[in-house]
Amino acid sequence: MASAEPYPSPPPSPVPSRVDPILRNVLRYTVSAKEYKTLHDYLISRSPPAVRKHAPPPARVNSIARASDEHNAAAIRASLRVFLASQTGLQIWDQLTARAFGRGKPPKKKPRTSVFRSPNLRLSLSLSLILLLHRVLFRFLTRLRGNTATKDADPFRRRNPRIARALTSRLAPAAGASLAGFALGVYPPDQLRLTIAIYFATRAAEYSYNLLEKEGWFRNKPAWWGSWMMMPLATGQLLHAFVFDRDCFPKAYGDFILSYTPNYLQRRPAAYPPSLPWPEPHTIVDSLATMSRLNWPPFISPLLFPNNPSPLPSALTSISPITSPAHPSIPHLSCALLHPSNPSCSKTFLTYVLTAFPPLAKFFTLVFTVFSLPRYRSYLSSPFKEVNMLAKRVLRMTLFITMAIGTSWGSICFFANAFPRHFLPTQRWFLGGFLGGLWGFLERKGGRSNFLYSVRMSIDSTWKVGKKRGWWSGIKGGDLGVFVMGLMVINMVYEKDARAVQGSMVRKGLGFLRGEGFVDRTIRTSEEEKEKDM
DSSP: OOOOOSSSOOOOOOOOOOOOOHHHHHHHOOHHHHHHHHHHHHHGGOHHHHHHHSSSOOOHHHHOOOOHHHHHHHHHHHHHHHHHHHHHHHHHHHHHHHHHTTTTTTOOOOOOOOOOGGGHHHHHHHHHHHHHHHHHHHHHHHHHHHHTTTTGHHHHHHHHHHHHHHSSSSTTHHHGGGGGGGGGGGOOOHHHHHHHHHHHHHHHHHHHHHHHTTTTTTTTOOOOSSGGGGHHHHHHHHHHHHHOOGGGOHHHHHHHHHHTTTTTTTOOTTSSSSSOOOOOOOHHHHHHHHHHHTTOOOOTTTTOOOOOSOSGGGGGGGHHHTTTOOOOOOOOOHHHHHOOOOHHHHHHHHHHHHHHHHHHHHHHHHHHHTTTHHHGHHHHHHHHHHHHHHHHHHHHHHHHHHHHHHHHHHHHHHHHHHOOTTTTTTHHHHHHHHHHHGGGGGGTTOHHHHHHHHHHHEEEHHHHHHHHHHHHHTTTTHHHHHHHHHHHHHHHHHHHHHGOOHHHHHHHHHHHHHTOOOOEEEEEEHHHHHHHOO
């Protein structure tokens, strides 16, 4: 019997079978080896025998789909998934909105367009391209930064000191990768693209402020300092645009204001004959704008002067059903239009507050309750504390919105009694909105998101008003430049101090955009700091 060899030779490796390149690329850019192993363990292994027989094992898939550059393969996989997920989500959204808002209405015939001109397709394509290009550029610039800092690159750094300083900067990959934002140009230039650009610009300003605050720039700021200070300027501009340039005003914002203005906008009485005309809310607002241009004319009561042939200016005859029976002691036409049955402006304001507060409280209770559902564990662990916090937030927000809307409307009466007719006849609308926005002080501790939303609406409205009146003309592709600059600033702030970027989901999104995984960098940093302290 022959003795066993001390060092037996390894068994011959099996001859690799030829793999279809199409199958290899489909596997490589569809699922990673780790994902396939998880899918195989939890789904395929429990499938019928026929499925398990034809499904390749994870080791086989790993050998087939192994890529020379796994980072690029992962970037392509992520971009394809973003494209499919966004396209599917947009199609489902279109179907839901069509069914929800199209009940009882004849279906609208959409014009036929080619598939490549579909807005949904182009939006999905732009989002997937932004992700792909951002990941590729970020990795390329990160590797280039490392190579430029090596000893072999000394001659290049000596010849090009400025370029070398730019390439070796810590912020270079973050800034350069943001150029991927120009892929948003695949989507047609419409309102959505402008909204995205404004959103990223305001977010960039917010995170930059957070970074400066963490670095001690506002260490000695007063207690009243905060984001609420933007609210008066935003509401002043929005109220002025709502009256004079309603086509440049966000419709949903205006509908919300009109729906919670029960006293100042007179609705058609139930006993009023349906055959007779009655001014709609927008007609009343247009009449107030006309009064501003006419320098706020006085009220001539038809009850006191029945023989007057023209108690109203010719441009304001549409409001005659409201002003004709108004109280004779009202001195101003605007007051006769806003509260015809009550001669006291202060009582009308107080009545508005008492009338508008309950429905607004119900609305915000519903909204904040829905938004608090993800925190249900906190409610189960300490229900009294959480319910108390929710009630305080609802009351603060309700009081803020009630007083802001009421002050904006009540300022019309205040200025009519306090100012001469020809003093700031149209500009007083901005002053009224400014006064209403000062009530944001009540929500100064937790209302930053609401303040920034109003600021974004104001920026959008200001831009449209300026184009309408010829104050400025748009630059082709300017919204893309604003979007890229906003993304660049956000990336640079995130690179310098991730804690300045508020919101765990936002930080995870930036990590996913860079290819670092859907992780929150601040949690990882805090864990590393704890390990160092130990």
